[in-house]
Amino acid sequence: MTIGFVMLCHTALERAAEVARHWANNDCPVVIHVDRRVPRRKYDRLVKSLIDLPNIRYSGRYACEWGTWGIVAATQEASGIMLKDFPEVHHVYLASGSCLPLRPAKELISYLKERPRTDFIESVTTEDVGWTIGGLDVERFTLRFPFSWRKQRRLFDGYVRLQRRLGFRRRIPKGIVPHLGSQWWCLTRQTLSAILENPEREEIDAYFRRVWIPDESYFQTMVRQVSSNVESRSLTLSKFDFQGKPHIFYDDHLQLLRRSDCFVARKIWPHAERLYSTFLGDGAASSVVSEPNPGKIDRLFAKAVERRTKGRPGLYMQSRHPNENWENGRTAAPYSLFEGFSDLFDNFETWLGKATGTRVHGHLFAPNSVEFAGGEKIYNGAVSDSAAMRNYNPTSFLTNLIWNTRGERQCFQFGPKDEQSMIYFIAGDPNAQVSVISGAWAIPLFHSNRNFSDIRKEAAQLQKIEANFLYQLRQPWVKARVRTWTLAEFVENPMEPLQNIVDEISPRAMRRLTEAPRLADLTGFGQFLQNLRNQGMQPVLMGDFPTGDDPRPSTARRGRPYLVK
Structure with a gap:
């Protein structure tokens, strides 16, 4: 034997x-x-x-x-x-x-x-099959398939749809209960000879010639008719x-x-x-x-x-990159985006780096160049500071940067002058911590020595861009950790939100801030905003900013009169 x-x-x-x-x-x-x-x-x-x-x-x-x-x-x-x-x-x-x-x-x-006496062949009924690929299980036995699925896909799919629409069904030969399984089997001589010498083989073969993928069903079905001891495995x-x-x-x-x-x-x-x-x-x-x-x-x-x-979080590879939302996490590690902070504070990047011990970049999506920390031209993973290369695929630029620096939290500045195509990606990223001081973009315009008509025009454009950014951050699908303040709110009490931001970036440090970043000179800023209003531009993102020279609201209050009996 x-x-x-x-x-x-x-x-x-x-x-x-x-x-x-x-x-x-x-x-x-x-x-x-x-x-x-x-x-x-x-x-x-x-x-x-x-x-x-x-x-x-x-x-x-x-x-x-x-x-x-x-x-x-x-x-x-x-x-x-x-x-x-x-x-x-x-x-x-x-x-x-x-x-x-x-x-x-x-x-x-x-x-x-x-x-x-044992036949080893995977053989299960169509109701119990969970591995069929292509949407056909029972239908592979009841429809006709004269066209090649690989070479004539459009004809194949079209003919299947036509048969379904017409309600066409092939007659399964009497006594045949369709089974499916792996093509690779090991059968006894008695079982195999009984299948090949079946007196009704001509009719059965004619039927299976029009079954889809018959090598996964012919012997798997016939063995159930002639064998008394089937091990349904290969x-x-x-x-x-x-x-x-x-x-x-x-x-x-x-x-x-x-x-x-x-x-x-x-x-x-x-x-x-x-x-x-x-x-x-x-x-x-x-x-x-x-x-x-x-x-x-x-x-x-x-x-x-x-x-x-699924891949690894934040790592885009060929097998899944073309399909949106297949990613197992958009980025590889947490990171922080700051909008308006570098406008409100002098040398904010330097201060934040010392306070948190992290790498703080400038505007990574600035229009002319990528502002890496320390003025680097090439960053981890050979990421270039070229704006043209970044703009070719901004999503990959950010995900590559986060992947190549995982283990070290990345912080960067953002603003309405930057490339805005990343708003949707960042807002939907659970790893993103977004902190926004709305209206702070007006501070550089306030300090610029330009014609006021030009300033008004640019202010209107920047406000429109930031308003859209804030609108996206308020959507129900947003997964980023978002904090927003108006400029007036932040100037009134800057230490508390700064402490919260530092604690979230460096939760293990848990130390109180002893040094605050230096505020930009805002003397006369309220009058500047009023001038914009007078010129027909309505600045609404800054909050209720005082009109006088002192940017901080007065803390003096008139007491309410009361009567003592």
Whole structure:
């Protein structure tokens, strides 16, 4: 008694020949099918390389396009040759040209001898399937699919929609209960011969020719009619990603494959020299035939899928960057944005850096240049101070900066003169701490020596821009930590909000501020605002600023009269 292997090959025939030789040298007959689309010279080279092995056969060639009947037809013919030419075979194992044996053939033979009547094939009803990709489960058995899903996608989808609209349903042959499962199985001689010699095979084959992806349903359905002992699992390790594409194993997966205890694995990278040399070598068989347990590595694959779909917070990679809102956190670490502070306080960046021990930048989104801390031209991660490069993709500029400096909180200034395209991104970022003194942009205009008509025009434009910024920060979808003050509110009591900001940036320090940043000279600022009003521009973002020369409201109050009896 032995086991026979049916191999479906379409690429990397040199590797397929190595695997076929390995099995044939261990007294396991092999029947090879090569896709008809493979050039004849490559096929002849394969046959010539294995001509010295008497227990290798070749089946008629079919075009095996994905999801089509050709794969089933090739499997049927190759299996028929196996049963006919090798009567000593008690189990037939279906494999691909990219499969690789992970354990000695003797262990597999011993394992199957202990289970002589067991068929190993994943076979579950359509109601219990949770892995189908593409939106078709039961419908793959009730609709027609004359067009290729890969090459004629528009015709495929259009024909499916037409059948649904017309209410078309194919008749499932009597006695057939559709099942689905992995293509790679290991069946007993009795079961496989019963499927191939079924007197109603012609009608059944005609039906499955128009089923979508019949290689995942034909044998999986038929085995339920003829077998009394089905183990609904595959002995082949085959993992798929969230898109339904198979994982490819490389050299660095060696230990992972060993841990699975599976007998065969697919899909192996053809250039994985270490894997092929290790598993096809003359390794000693283990003393105990352990049960295949791919569940041992399921946790690692689940992590791999999560890493591919969610990624690491703030790190944008090719597999998910094109899809908005796929990000696992927009940025990698908390950061702080300050609007109006550098206008109200002299040398605010220097003071904040000393108070918090963080890196404080100027206006990162200034129109002419990126104002990195210390006047740097190139920052961590080779981020340039070029405004043109930044504006090419402002989102990536900010996320790269935060990612490259994670572990060190970044603080930067912002204002209505800066690039505004980042407002939506920052407002929706939970890592953002936004502090705004509205109307502070008027202070530099107050100190500028320009014509008042020009000042009025620019003030109106800046107020419009900042008003839009504040509007976005008030939206219900905002996730940033937002604090806003009018200029009048902040000037009245600056120490309390500054203390709150410092405590949030450096929560472990928890020290009281002993030094405040120096306020800009606001003498006459109230009259400046009144002049803007007199010229027809209404400054509304500064709050109720006093008109006199003293920017701070008077604390003197007239007491309320009262009567003592």
